[in-house]
Amino acid sequence: MDSYDRRMQCDYYAAGRCHSCQWMDIPYPAQVRRKIEQVASLIPAFPASRIEAHTSAEWNFRNKAKMAVGGTLDEPTLGLTTLHGDSTDLSHCPLYPPHIHEAFAHIKWFITLARLTPYDLQTGRGELKFVLVTTSPAGDLLVRFVVRSTESLTRVRKFLPQFQERVPSSRVVTMNVLPQHKAATEGDREIYLTRRRELPMQLGGITLYLRPQSFFQTNTSMAQALYLRVSQIVDAIAPKALWDLYCGVGGFALHAARPGRSVVGIEISESAIECARLSAAQAGLQDVTFMAGDAPERAISALKAGAGPEVVIVNPPRRGIGDELAHALRAAKIPAVVYSSCNPVSLARDIEALGCYQPESVEIFDMFPHTGHTEVLTVLRRR
Numbered sequence: 001m002d003s004y005d006r007r008m009q010c011d012y013y014a015a016g017r018c019h020s021c022q023w024m025d026i027p028y029p030a031q032v033r034r035k036i037e038q039v040a041s042l043i044p045a046f047p048a049s050r051i052e053a054h055t056s057a058e059w060n061f062r063n064k065a066k067m068a069v070g071g072t073l074d075e076p077t078l079g080l081t082t083l084h085g086d087s088t089d090l091s092h093c094p095l096y097p098p099h100i101h102e103a104f105a106h107i108k109w110f111i112t113l114a115r116l117t118p119y120d121l122q123t124g125r126g127e128l129k130f131v132l133v134t135t136s137p138a139g140d141l142l143v144r145f146v147v148r149s150t151e152s153l154t155r156v157r158k159f160l161p162q163f164q165e166r167v168p169s170s171r172v173v174t175m176n177v178l179p180q181h182k183a184a185t186e187g188d189r190e191i192y193l194t195r196r197r198e199l200p201m202q203l204g205g206i207t208l209y210l211r212p213q214s215f216f217q218t219n220t221s222m223a224q225a226l227y228l229r230v231s232q233i234v235d236a237i238a239p240k241a242l243w244d245l246y247c248g249v250g251g252f253a254l255h256a257a258r259p260g261r262s263v264v265g266i267e268i269s270e271s272a273i274e275c276a277r278l279s280a281a282q283a284g285l286q287d288v289t290f291m292a293g294d295a296p297e298r299a300i301s302a303l304k305a306g307a308g309p310e311v312v313i314v315n316p317p318r319r320g321i322g323d324e325l326a327h328a329l330r331a332a333k334i335p336a337v338v339y340s341s342c343n344p345v346s347l348a349r350d351i352e353a354l355g356c357y358q359p360e361s362v363e364i365f366d367m368f369p370h371t372g373h374t375e376v377l378t379v380l381r382r383r
């Protein structure tokens with residue numbers, strides 16, 4: 001497919017209305033080659049020819065939409081807004097699956113019905129700032145209305161049954177309050193409008209649970225492939241004890257849990273840990289413990305006290321694991337570190353800090369087609 005055909009698949013890009021996917025002009029196989037070369041240039045110990053790539057669907061792969069609300073009460077837009085008060089509707093963005101597109105139409109109808117005035121970035125007036133929608137593989141939705149204040153709460157509660165009648169898949173609906181005029185897509189306060197609080201995300205044999213403020217990988221099929229691959233890698237090493245640091249709602253830990261293997265997951269978000277525990281209990285997993293806390297701090301103190309599993313999985317935020325944790329893993333002589341990273345630059349820095357660890361394999365899981373971002377999985381073995 002040439003670049004002209006590709007542009008035709010996203011009308012917004014072709015019309016110059018959205019530039020979020022910077023690589024839209026590059027045919028997908030060339031995007032993947034470019035990512036492999038980028039990763040190889042950052043991890044010189046590993047040649048591009050040995051990097052395996054797991055490719056994504058090119059369209060409809062994103063499970064989460066973050067839409068800025070603009071336009072007017074009677075004709076709201078979902079997409080982009082600017083400081084000058086301009087708004088662009090992107091509610092048919094081809095990265096989202098068709099049922100999210102359908103939900104957007106009903107969300108617009110609901111905005112008008114509940115008198116949720118779009119927030120104006122220029123004047124600071126109005127109420128509704130963003131609509132955040134996440135879908136499960138089964139098509140159920142988590143819908144969040146990010147508002148400036150709770151002024152509309154009574155109306156939203158009143159009309160919600162009508163919205164849910166139109167969108168029965170909207171299992172969890174919340175109002176998130178973001179009073180400050182700042183560049184953020186959500187605030188700290190979450191008001192649940194439905195009895196259900198978690199969106200079940202069925203991945204293979206495990207059901208993960210997602211709450212409004214918990215992290216979840218945005219490409220569900222790629223996440224499933226990644227968890228499966230890591231469980232195979234861990235099974236091949238066959239550790240008796242395993243840690244999953246920065247475990248989120250437990251994707252790696254739960255997929256790698258086996259009878260006779262002790263698994264510990266550590267994550268900063270209390271609510272993500274509650275979700276991970278729920279999944280473990282439902283799956284009847286015995287020797288799996290999830291702890292809320294600072295992963296580097298807890299791991300370093302446990303390593304200093306002499307604890308040490310045979311395998312440590314790390315999946316940190318973009319900043320990476322940092323020198324202190326890298327040095328502690330090295331000093332404790334952990335035999336294998338399975339590192340999943342969304343930032344090859346911090347990954348390369350951490351590999352350097354780990355020192356005596358050699359990449360045994362490097363794989364790309366292309367979570368983010370049409371952008372320069374990629375997820376890299378590497379197995380680091382102590383030399």
Ligand SMILES: C[S@@+](CC[C@H](N)C(=O)[O-])C[C@H]1O[C@@H](n2cnc3c(N)ncnc32)[C@H](O)[C@@H]1O
Pocket residue numbers: 215216217245246247248249250251252266267268269272293294295296315316317342
């Ligand atoms: C890239 S996400 C990975 C989540 C999970 N492994 C998954 O597959 O969904 C990084 C996670 O690190 C968590 N986090 C950030 N800082 C942390 C810290 N200091 N200690 C523990 N977890 C942290 C975030 O809340 C987020 O859930």
